[in-house]
Amino acid sequence: MESRFCCYQGEGGLSLIFLRPDPLLVATAIANVQEKDGAKQAGSNLEGSTINKKGIALGATIMILTQFVMVAIMTMTPIHMGNHGHSLREVGLVIGFHVGAMYFPLLFTGALVDKIGRSAMAVAAGITLLTSGIVAAFALLITALVLLGIGWNLGLISGTALIVDATHPSVRAKTQGSVDVLLALSGASGSALSGMVVAHSSYAMLSISGAILSLLLISVIFVWTRENKSKKEK
Secondary structure (H helix, E strand, O other), X not given: OHHHHHHHXXXXXXXXXXXXXOHHHHHHHHHHHHHHOXXXXXXXXXXXXXXXXXXXXXXXXXXXXXXXXXXXXXXXXXXXXXXXXXXXXHHHHHHHHHHHHHHOOHHHHHXXXXXXXXXXXXXXXXXXXXXXXXXXXXXXXXXXXXXXXXXXXXXXXXXXXXXXXXXXXXXXXXXXXXXXXXXXXXXXXXXXXXXXXXXXXXXXXXXXXXXXXXXXXXXXXHHHHHHHHHHHHO
């Protein structure tokens, strides 16, 4: 408990020192400029006019499916490896690479999402997760888990960016909090259901199921992109 408390203190200290400028202040300043330029309506309709519900739904869907696939496959990988005679050291190596792949790309993901686009990076997340599921089914675990971590990273950041774009600062924290609750439930569901799938079938079937969900994610993004293009053309 003491070590966890020290860890939280360290994270808080790093955020206080290096998280500059404060994202909330930047978002508020941008919103104020847009309001002065007449991009937003004033009065009681302000919040409703600056919320894109479809954008929020898409961002949440990307994050939830990404979390579900990642947690489901990750949870059962150590058990699968143990059942096939792998040592604890080998399990630790695979999971270590996976966790590194989850967080190391954060140095670049935000810039890529801004430069390439939210939808394109979300599709990249789906393709990466799809590849990870297929590779995991063929027992190339260290490669599969690295791809799984990268796909999770891309999906989470691109989905979050879509939600930020679709909300006004006055309701953004509340919206993100609601999505975070769904994200936690998605992870818990993925962890629980993955055990049932493996118990009644196999790890390979779990991996293929994750790949199918990733394909569904890609389809959702393409449908949303097509609808947006149709609206702009009209």
